[in-house]
Amino acid sequence: MLEILKHRTYRHLFLAQVVALLGTGLATVALSLLAFDLAREQAGQVLGTAMAIKMVAYILVTPPLLQRLQRICLAVFCWFL
Numbered sequence: 001m002l003e004i005l006k007h008r009t010y011r012h013l014f015l016a017q018v019v020a021l022l023g024t025g026l027a028t029v030a031l032s033l034l035a036f037d038l039a040r041e042q043a044g045q046v047l048g049t050a051m052a053i054k055m056v057a058y059i060l061v062t063p064p065l066l067q068r069l070q071r072i073c074l075a076v077f078c079w080f081l
Contacts, residue, residue, distance in 0.1 A: 005011045035047040 036043040
């Protein structure tokens with residue numbers, strides 16, 4: 001199972017994914033602690049609202065940005081060819 005980690009490129013991509021997941025987890029914990037610090041009794045409601053806003057942003061904002069970014073990246077990539 002660890003044989004695949006001998007490939008340098010895959011090992012770097014895998015490590016980058018692990019670091020990204022750790023960062024996401026830490027951000028979630030930090031947001032939870034901030035919600036508790038700000039709203040003690042209503043921390044659950046504050047955290048639920050913040051997470052809902054984050055999900056709405058992912059759904060509504062990200063797709064148009066990615067479509068535009070893909071076009072820009074393609075244009076830049078083609079320019080270098």
